[in-house]
Amino acid sequence: FSEKENYQITDITGKIIATGQLNEKQSQLDLASAQSGVYFLKTSNSVFRLLKN
Numbered sequence: 437f438s439e440k441e442n443y444q445i446t447d448i449t450g451k452i453i454a455t456g457q458l459n460e461k462q463s464q465l466d467l468a469s470a471q472s473g474v475y476f477l478k479t480s481n482s483v484f485r486l487l488k489n
Contacts, residue, residue: 441479445476446476453470467486467488473488
């Protein structure tokens with residue numbers, strides 16, 4: 437990301453797990469406290485599916 441990009445991580449039910457801002461120097465998000473399952477990373481123009489084992 438060339439500029440700060442707001443993000444939101446939700447679980448399969450739509451419950452918000454985390455929010456924050458991404459930037460060009462950030463390449464990892466900490467989901468250590470989340471249970472195994474499917475999550476969605478939403479930005480202003482994209483949605484990514486995350487799978488945590």
